[in-house]
Amino acid sequence: MSITHPQGFTAAGVTAGLKRSGKKDLALVVNEGPLHVGVGVFTSNRVFAAPVAWSRQVVADGRVDAVVLNSGGANASTGAxxxxxxxxxxxHVAVALQAAGKDVSAGDVAVCSTGLIGVRLPMDLLLPGVDAAVAALAADGGDDAAHAILTTDTVTKQSMVEGSGWSVAGMAKGAGMLAPGLATMLCVITTDAVVTHEAASRMLAEAVRSTFNRVDSDGCMSTNDTVLLLASGASGVSPDESALESALTQVCAELARGLVADAEGASHDIAVTVVNATTEHAAEEVARAVTRSNLFKAAIFGNDPNWGRVLAAVGTVPEQVAPFDANLLDVAINGVQVCRAAGVGDDRDLVDLTGREVHVTVDLHAGDASVTLWTNDLTHDYVHENSAYSS
Amino acid sequence: MSITHPQGFTAAGVTAGLKRSGKKDLALVVNEGPLHVGVGVFTSNRVFAAPVAWSRQVVADGRVDAVVLNSGGANASTGAxxxxxxxxxxxHVAVALQAAGKDVSAGDVAVCSTGLIGVRLPMDLLLPGVDAAVAALAADGGDDAAHAILTTDTVTKQSMVEGSGWSVAGMAKGAGMLAPGLATMLCVITTDAVVTHEAASRMLAEAVRSTFNRVDSDGCMSTNDTVLLLASGASGVSPDESALESALTQVCAELARGLVADAEGASHDIAVTVVNATTEHAAEEVARAVTRSNLFKAAIFGNDPNWGRVLAAVGTVPEQVAPFDANLLDVAINGVQVCRAAGVGDDRDLVDLTGREVHVTVDLHAGDASVTLWTNDLTHDYVHENSAYSS
Structure with missing residues (x-):
């Protein structure tokens, strides 16, 4: 179920030598057409990496011929x-593809990078890697590409939805620095559906809003986040817009869930659902306050259904952002109503936190909007991985 | 240098049995007059504890006769x-003090509690503890009181400034859940200066704003935060307002610094200074973005001068909050200019992070306002203490 499952795409993943481990570290995805629709969503961080600056220009006209992605270096804060x-x-990608008989111009080649900030990429390794990737391009190369973009990820994240004669598939990397306004992640989604770049752009923005932007592993927003959607039109099918958007959203949702499941050092995946808020925005802000509470997340690591820390986090959201009566708040953890009307509810010892998934529900009793955000617990391993990463 | 150093105060700290450890857990501070000025600043959390609701009423008229404080239970989310x-x-405090010959009414007795949320206080232990505290009241009881308010703190936090014939002293507890809008902390400050409650209220708000509110250990805001200032007027001296405010601010600053130094599981105290911002508010928001970055704080734990994580955090602050050109950002860590104009600066290996104190300076090149916020690193021990706290 890789990104080369939709027709009209070739891909490769090779070892350029950017990672000391010798693992694959350079991926190439080529849209073989006939359409060359390409749209993107990028980090909202004001400090963004060179490849983000470049790729924003590339997608501006709605056309992308190829995407080259490297792990082993973010190329962020590296100046001119x-x-x-x-x-x-x-x-280099354009020239190499032209030599392989493909009509590609550099201005239609998106670039994505991930790894340490503030370090120049070893171009003497990267460019020969591009040549190797072009040579390795294959109609079943999607899985190799998905491996080549990993950093601290332990598994590839891939997903696919099959339509009637068309399909959507995606690959993503990201295992920490996951936050709203995109996780630290690179994601390439392919479809062989026929779609305009205007429609693709609108659908992608909407899909990202309700999926990747509702994942918040550690509250940290990256400089390199990029989600690209490429459409080849090779199926010849123009699906109903709602069907395509639904498939796209499902692919994004599965990838986002995969990012949480593989977050650095996590031992629990936590779904925080806020219900009965006045607006979706209010629900989301309340959920974010909870998903960002280190105290709450450390408690979950300790299998401790500490609902007081949930309430303390909820109470930090300003009244004008999320109107609610703090005396009416209910909290349920894994189905047990541990807090009722802001006071002690059912016996907290009934809560079973031994499983990987934890479901926390906060009822604001203020309206009828609801939102679910995913996060992780705060663990010894998170601290370990993130204190040792660059040294 | 305890809170009973200023004239006109008695205090006590006793073991009521609220803590399983058998350590002191109940403190009483009595303002013996002749003035009974009392003002307070409380948590801005919308979910606030019963003692916060009560004490807000007590200080409303500017008079406080006594403060009773307990550790071993926050009395938050405990309903009516x-x-x-x-x-x-x-x-009970008022009746016991009346029996001891003091003219105190319950409406002038502030109450502070700290400990686990969502658990009722064992009143059968607490009320006899009050009797014991009244019996133990002494003109040198301040140090006992400072011990009785501790929870996971490893040391007492006390400070004092001596004026000309008057003094200001304070005690505080807090060792985690430290965040803007107050740390999780209880703090009582005493002075024998002659001051009106209007002036005292204004001075306290200002002092808290630039001290306790610039400490952010883990981004978590408590339900119980309380800072009380009591003035007895017993010195007979009416100091210059600026002198008194300066002394008060110094006492608060020392206590706030003490909270950071004793934060749960921390191995570094980190001062984040933002310079050349357009406004103090802009500087503060940028500093908060850095002090809340788990990735940055875990890097400091690992003695890793990872300035890329500083930049990534700075970049999350919206343009309308803090105008700056992201291409001009400089970052120095412990005096080494590791990032210059948003790119690689001096050799990061020159940064020595082996000491307890770490100084990070971010230059926005946008104006002339600056702010320093204190935080801690994110450590294995933080996760450990906060995953095991309530279980």
Missing amino acids: EGFADTHRTAE | EGFADTHRTAE
Whole structure:
């Protein structure tokens, strides 16, 4: 179920030598057409990496011919030289693809990078890697590509939805620094459906809003987040817009769930659902307050249904953002109503937190909007992985 | 240098049995006059504990005769019964003090509690503890009181500033759940200066704003935070307002610094200074973005001068909150300019992070306002303490 399942795409994943481990670290995805629709959503961080600056330009006209992605270096905070490296990478991809008989211009080659910030990419390794990737391009290369974009991820994240004669597939990487306004993640989604870039752009924005943007592993927003959607039109089928958007959203939702499941050092995946809020925005802000509480997340790591920490987090949301009566708040953890009307509810010892998934529901009793956000617990391993990453 | 150093105060700290450890857990501070000025600043959390609701009423008229504080239970999210417990505690203190010949009414007795949320206080232990505290009241009881309010704190926090014939002293507890809009902390400050409650209220608000509200250990805001200032007027001296405010601010600053130094499981105290912001508010918001970054705080735990994580955090602050050009950002860590103009600066290996104190400076190059916030690193021990706290 890789990104080369939809027709009209080839891909490759190779070892360029950017990772000391010797694992695959460079991926290439080529849209073989006949359509070359390409749209993207990028980090909202004001400090963004060179490849984000570049790829924003690439998708501006709605056309993308190819995407090159590297792990082993984010190419962020690398100044004008870093941007020149990205530009040079795109040029190199275009030239190599042209040599392989494909009509590709550098301005239609998106670039994505992930890894440490503040370090230049070793171009002497990366460019030969591009050549190797072009040589390895295959109609079943999607799985290799999904491996090549991993950093601290322990598994690939891939998903697919099959329509009537068309399909949507996606791959993503990300295992920490997951936060609203996109997780630290790179994601490429392919479809062989026929779609305009205007429709694709609108659908992608909507799908990201309700999926990736509702994942918040550690509250940290990356400089490199990128989600690209490429449409080849190779199926010749123009699906109903709602069917395509639904498939796209499902692919994104599965990838987002996969990111949470593989978050650095996590031992629990926590769904925080806020119900009966005045607006969806209010529900989301309340849920974010909970998903960002280190105290709450450490408690879940300790299998401790500490609903007081949920209430304390909920109470930090300003009245004008989320109107509710703090005396009416209910909290349920894994189905046990541990807090009722802001006071002690059912016996907390009834809560079973031994499983990987934890469901926390906060009832605001203020309206009828609801939202679910996913996060992880705060563990010894999270601290370990993130204190040792760059040293 | 305890809170009974200023004239006109007696205090006590006793073991009521609220803590399983058998350590002191109930403190009483009595303002013996002749003035009975009392003002307070409380948590801005919408979910606040019963003693906060009570004490807000007590200070409304600017008079406080006594403060009773307990550790071993926060009396938060305990409903109407919890509020009745607080009321009953204040009544009991008043009656006991009246029996000891002091003219005190329950409406002038502030109550503070700290400990686990969602659990009723054992009143059968607490009320006899009040009697024991009244019996133990002494003109040198401040140090005992400072011990009785501790929870996971490893040391007492006390400070004092001596004026000309008058003084200001304070005690505080808090060792985690430290966040803007107050740390999880209880703090009582005493002075024998002559001051009106209007002036005292204004000075306290200002002092808290620039001290306790600039401490952010883990981004979590408590339900019980309380800072009380009591003035006895016993020195007979009416100091210059600026001198008194300065002394008060210094006492608060030292206590706030003490909270950071004793934060749960921390191995580094981190000062994040943002300079050349357009406004103080902009500087503060940028500093908060850094002090809340788990990735940055875990890196410091690992003695890793990971300035990329500083930049990534700075970049999350919206343009309308803090205008700056992201291409101009400089970052220095312990004096080494590791990031210059948003790119690689001096050699990061020159940064020595082996000491307890870490100084991070972010230069926005946008104006001339600056702010320093204190936080801690994110450590294995933080996770450990906070995953095991209530179980």
